[in-house]
Amino acid sequence: MLEPIKKNWRILLLVVVVLGATVALFAPQFGPQTAPGEDASEAQQGVTNLQYGLDLAGGTRVRAPLLGHTATGVDFGGDQPDTVEQNVAAELDGVSIRDVGTYVEEDAREVEVTDSSVSEAQFRAAMDASGYAYGDIRSGVTQETRDLAESIITGKINEAGLSGGSVQQVQSVTGEYFMLVEVPGEDRNDVVSLLQERGTVQIDIAYPTENGTAIEEAVLTQDDFENIGTAAEREGTTRAYVPVTVRNTAPDGEQSPAHSFQQSVADRGFASAYTDDQRDVCDYGENPDDVSKPCLLLTVDGEVVNSFGMNPDLASSMDRGAWADTGNFELTTNEFSTAQTISVNLRAGALPAELDISGQGTSSTISATQGENYKNYSLVTGVLAIFAVAGMVFLRYREPAVALPMIVTALAEVYALLGFAALVSYPLELAVIAGFIAVVGTGVDDLVIIADEVMSEGEVNSRTVFNSRFRRAFWVIGAAAATTIVAMSPLMVLSLGDLSGFAIFTILGVLIGVLITRPAYGDILRRLLTVR
Incomplete structure (x- = not known):
C-alpha cells in the first residue's frame, strides 16, 4: 500500500491540489462575504465563488490624489x-x-x-x-494621512453595503501618490457622492428623568472638534481611549463649543453621578430606555454606535467651569478595536485631506453589460487558447499517451489558480485573465521540453534512464522559471494597477508548475513510457 503512494506521491499531490481548488471554487463557506445591509443572495455572483473586478463585473474606478x-x-x-x-x-x-x-x-x-x-x-x-x-x-500628504484616508474610505464603502469595493494607495512613476477606489456595480455619480459626502457624527447626552431616559442632542458635532487623535491603549490596563480637543473659541457674542459642552455636562449632573466609587462606566447599553445616570452617546447618522461615562476628575473640572480653558478630554472604551472604530467614526465623512477628483483625479465607469461582454470574450479567448495549444501538441507528437497528460496537466494548473483566486477573494480582471493565458503558454512550453528531452534518444527502457533525462529537462525549466519570477517581481511589488494582478498570477502559476504540475507530469510519463 505504501509503496505505490511513495512512487506516485507527486501525482497524488496534484490530485489533492485540484480537489482543494474545487472546494474553494464551489463550497458556500468560501463564497463572497455579505456586506452590511446586503442580501446574501446578492453577494454570490454565480455558481462559483469567483469574484470579478470592474473589467468583468462593471462599476466605477476613481483615481485621485489627496490635496495638501x-x-x-x-x-x-x-x-x-x-x-x-x-x-x-x-x-x-x-x-x-x-x-x-x-x-x-x-x-x-x-x-x-x-x-x-x-x-x-x-x-x-x-x-x-x-x-x-x-x-x-x-x-501631497504624509503616509499616516494616506493610511487614515484609506481606512475612512474603506469604512464608507462597507457602511454603504457595496460588496467587492476596494481601496488602495498607488504611486505613479513620478513619485506621486493616488488613492485608487474601485466599486463594482455602481455608477460614477454614486461613487463620487459617497467619497465627498460628509456623514453626520455627533455626541449626545442621555440622562434620567421622571419619565425615563431623555436625550439632549448634538452637544458636540463634528465641526466642534479642534483635533481628533488616534486610538491608544492605556498603560497598565486593558482599556483604550481616543484623545479629542473641543474648540474653545467663538465669534464675539457667541458661546464656544467647549463652554457649551461644559455647561451641558454640569447641568446633567455628571459630577455627582461619576465618583471614585462609580468611576466612568455608563449603563446606557444595558437599558437605553431607563438609564440611572447621564451618559455620552456617540451617534453616526442618527444611530448610537458607542456610549461613555466620564472620568470623575474630568466631570468635576467641568462642574467647576475650568475644563473649557483647554477643551481636552478622552473617549474611553474597554477594547482597543472599539477605540479605533470611534476614531474612524469621528473622522468619517471628513477625510483628513480633500480628494482632488475633478482636478488631477481620473474616473472611469464600465457598464454591467460591457463587463458581461468582457467576461464572455475572456472565456472564449481562454477556450480558443486551450484548443490551439492542444492542436499543436497533437500535431507535434501524434501520440495520445504524451499529449493528453500534457493538456490535462496544463488545465489543472489553471484550475488551481482559479481555486486560489476564489480562496483569497481576489477579483478577476482582464489582466489576471491574461496572466492565466500566459501560464498556459509557459506551462505547455515546459511540458514540451520535458517530453522532448525524455523521448529524444529513443525508447525509455528503464526508470533510471527516464529519471536521468527528466532531471536534465527539469534543470532547464527551473532556470526558465527563475528568470520569469525575477522579471515579473517588479510588476508585482510596484503600484502599477492591473499589472500587479498579471504578475502575481503569472508568478504563482510558475511556482505551481515547478513545484507540483511538472513533477506530476514527469511521473505520468514515467508510468506510460517506461518499459521496466
Missing part, C-alpha cells in the same frame, strides 16, 4: 509634535490646527497642511515664520 503640502526633513527644535502643529497653524490665516499634522518615524520628521486653499508659497512662508528648519516642500 508636506515639509520634509523638519527640525522640531525640541518641540513636541502638537506644539509644532499649533505654531505652524498660527502662521496660516483661517487654517485650523486640525488641518496641520506631523509625522514622526525614527529620524524622519514631516509637517503637512491639508487645507486645499493653502498654496505651497503660503505654507513655505508659514514654516519659515514658525522658525522650523526643513529640507523641502512637496505636494
